[in-house]
Amino acid sequence: xxxxxxxxxxxxxxxxxxxxxxxxxxxxxxxxxxxxxxxxxxxxxxxxxxxxxxxxxxxxxxxxxxxxxxxxxxxxxxxxxxxxxxxxxxxxxxxxxxxxxxxxxxxxxxxxxxxxxxxxxxxxxxxxxxxxxxxxxxxxxxxxxxxxxxxxxxxxxxxxxxxxxxxxxxxxxxxxxxxxxxxxxxxxxxxxxxxxxxxxxxxxxxxxxxxxxxxxxxxxxxxxxxxxxxxxxxxxxxxxxxxxxxxxxxxxxxxxxxxxxxxxxxxxxxxxxxxxxxxxxxxxxxxxxxxxxxxxxxxxxxxxxxxxxxxxxxxxxxxxxxxxxxxxxxxxxxxxxxxxxxxxxxxxxxxxxxxxxxxxxxxxxxxxxxxxxxxxxxxxxxxxxxxxxxxxxxxxxxxxxxxxxxxxxxxxxxxxxxxxxxxxxxxxxxxxxxxxxxxxxxxxxxxxxxxxxxxxxxxxxxxxxxxxxxxxxxxxxxxxxxxxxxxxxxxxxxxxxxxxxxxxxxxxxxxxxxxxxxxxxxxxxxxxxxxxxxxxxxxxxxxxxxxxx
Amino acid sequence: xxxxxxxxxxxxxxxxxxxxxxxxxxxxxxxxxxxxxxxxxxxxxxxxxxxxxxxxx
Numbered sequence: 001x002x003x004x005x006x007x008x009x010x011x012x013x014x015x016x017x018x019x020x021x022x023x024x025x026x027x028x029x030x031x032x033x034x035x036x037x038x039x040x041x042x043x044x045x046x047x048x049x050x051x052x053x054x055x056x057x058x059x060x061x062x063x064x065x066x067x068x069x070x071x072x073x074x075x076x077x078x079x080x081x082x083x084x085x086x087x088x089x090x091x092x093x094x095x096x097x098x099x100x101x102x103x104x105x106x107x108x109x110x111x112x113x114x115x116x117x118x119x120x121x122x123x124x125x126x127x128x129x130x131x132x133x134x135x136x137x138x139x140x141x142x143x144x145x146x147x148x149x150x151x152x153x154x155x156x157x158x159x160x161x162x163x164x165x166x167x168x169x170x171x172x173x174x175x176x177x178x179x180x181x182x183x184x185x186x187x188x189x190x191x192x193x194x195x196x197x198x199x200x201x202x203x204x205x206x207x208x209x210x211x212x213x214x215x216x217x218x219x220x221x222x223x224x225x226x227x228x229x230x231x232x233x234x235x236x237x238x239x240x241x242x243x244x245x246x247x248x249x250x251x252x253x254x255x256x257x258x259x260x261x262x263x264x265x266x267x268x269x270x271x272x273x274x275x276x277x278x279x280x281x282x283x284x285x286x287x288x289x290x291x292x293x294x295x296x297x298x299x300x301x302x303x304x305x306x307x308x309x310x311x312x313x314x315x316x317x318x319x320x321x322x323x324x325x326x327x328x329x330x331x332x333x334x335x336x337x338x339x340x341x342x343x344x345x346x347x348x349x350x351x352x353x354x355x356x357x358x359x360x361x362x363x364x365x366x367x368x369x370x371x372x373x374x375x376x377x378x379x380x381x382x383x384x385x386x387x388x389x390x391x392x393x394x395x396x397x398x399x400x401x402x403x404x405x406x407x408x409x410x411x412x413x414x415x416x417x418x419x420x421x422x423x424x425x426x427x428x429x430x431x432x433x434x435x436x437x438x439x440x441x442x443x444x445x446x447x448x449x450x451x452x453x454x455x456x457x458x459x460x461x462x463x464x465x466x467x468x469x470x471x472x473x474x475x476x477x478x479x480x481x482x483x484x485x486x487x488x489x490x491x492x493x494x495x496x497x498x499x500x501x502x503x504x505x506x507x508x509x510x511x512x513x514x515x516x517x518x519x520x521x522x523x524x525x526x527x528x529x530x531x532x533x534x535x536x537x538x539x540x541x542x543x544x545x546x547x548x549x
Numbered sequence: 550x551x552x553x554x555x556x557x558x559x560x561x562x563x564x565x566x567x568x569x570x571x572x573x574x575x576x577x578x579x580x581x582x583x584x585x586x587x588x589x590x591x592x593x594x595x596x597x598x599x600x601x602x603x604x605x606x
Contacts, residue, residue, distance in 0.1 A: 329574035331584040
């Protein structure tokens, strides 16, 4: 894919602006809280878009377009079912405890609600996972740019990592959040024209649908039976596995996204952050998935478009870049590639800023040096930023050398994540839940996830203990692993909690439903109140699902 | 930084103008002048951001 001077100019201009924002923000950073938590001072429209952008990494954008080409509109369930309901839940029900407890991180909330060992378990696994995710994302970007543009892997990785390091090192979380907003607009304006051009080329929505099997342009119609859709999942595992366990586990407990809402200037703003973010989130499938669906239609049109092949078959991961090469001339191609770089940077900066906060407050202050002056923690936060980026780069190279180890690690981390939402649900809504219960439940849930994987098989994956059941796809297997892990954690946490002594109610005020006063913002206009805002989000969500049934 | 809309507005206004300098560039699968339309959209968006930032200040 040849680039012209204008493409490089746009990319360079973007680098200049993200660095300038970091430099401008630096003047606002004088304490560790400024650096690591933004001092709870960011306006709500900014936290909302950052909440969304931190999840819009390059792998997400490229992967969703690939899934659109492979599975069709059912991929939109990762947004409409697998994100928006959970975003509504965290805004309405969970944010009052995260923000109201004045915890500086999600693991710190676990310490306040349960105990130190539960926090340490969550903090340590989260810190390793964020670095790992950041490194794998960096590896994917380096490989993609090497494949598509012929750029050197090392140069792509080091240049993008260096820029993220500079602006996060200078301005901390605020700088990352502000840049995420610029990156969000770039992603939308960089990819939306592709969706429009590609659909127009196939003859509009109806023309595109007529060139594809019907299952490719419907989200729910073919979910009755796993054999009727290319994902190989049926409605129960889709709703319970993706729509409940995995979705709520990620959007409600992952500090990477929750941190953006916690940076908001008030409780009301923190609660509205995921609700406002839900509006663009609902629209994102039309920007990142539809080009993939159009790519699948174009293949049947004899217009000179095809997807490259790889050993295992069609290389769907190249759907986005090959479509850009066919529909974007020099100029807009630079915008599209800059958007791809921006999506990588927003994802990486999200990981790095979440890592440095958890490392500084939950691991370093919590276990290594508890009572140091604040300027020391500011220094540690900055050092953790450098260390986090360096370890991410090392992980990217490790992924390049040992791809199988990365797959195994990713699997292990999914086992750890799956039960987490049960711990938070019981912690926030059942005052009888105890620290021993939460800790044992998390370990039991992780074990259940590993056992389910070891006893079932899908697409030659799993079954390392025995094969008791075969799933039609790894996606169905993942959804069921999550369901078993969550259920086990939920039941074990309840059982052990009932056998152990609860915390006194006075220690649970502000942390548990029923012992916390939740403001209802009476007197504010409807769009400034979380409840009515959530109702509007729900109505829009229902309309979308009905229209694209 | 007083208002984030200022750098965002400037960025998209510049990118919009740059795209406008190459309206005749064509891509293999479309006859649409992509740069012209996208450039105009970005100019409008950048202008709106700058107007919002100026109105606030």
